[in-house]
Amino acid sequence: MARYTDLFSCGKMPAMKRKSEIKSNPEFSEQIGFYVSGMAEVREQLSNAVKDLSNEEISAKFTPTSHSIGQLVLHNAEAEWWWLKCVAAEKDLDKEEATREAFWDILLDEDFASRNYSAEFCINGANEVREKCFEVLKKFNDEDLEKLFSFSGQDGNTYEVSLRWILHHLIDHEAQHKGQILMLKRLIREEKH
16 A cells, blocks of 8 residues: 555655645735635646637537536536625625626527637636625725625525625635646546547
């Protein structure tokens, strides 16, 4: 049985820096800055995962009912828009604005492949949406992390979530889709061979 330290030398795990840490992004209050730095770390990992994909690969659906990798990347932007520009900003969803600014309903786009988006386009698009969302987030401070925000779900029920929950959820959401994207990438490339 391999020891944990042996995994680094046998190619099963990437070599890591001896010291890994997340520092608070100084453009935000301290605690919110830690969440923002966590979001940035996951986005960097996502960017690295997709940057070598061709336009065909970014648009490919592994099954007829699955989403493409590009759709999933842009869906992360859509989620940030919803949680920060709508829920945290306490604004109703303007679907026209969200479609124009944040790839709203991108997972429902049956014509995604015909748009011939590149990986770079998808990542840059998600990053541009994030910058707009962060303008809302900069208005909050650490005392607001426990503030509750109400919204109506698609099921008609009203929900309350804290800003802390929203920020944690956004990190978790993108990390889950990153795993899904890595799996799709492997399957798509294995299918080619």
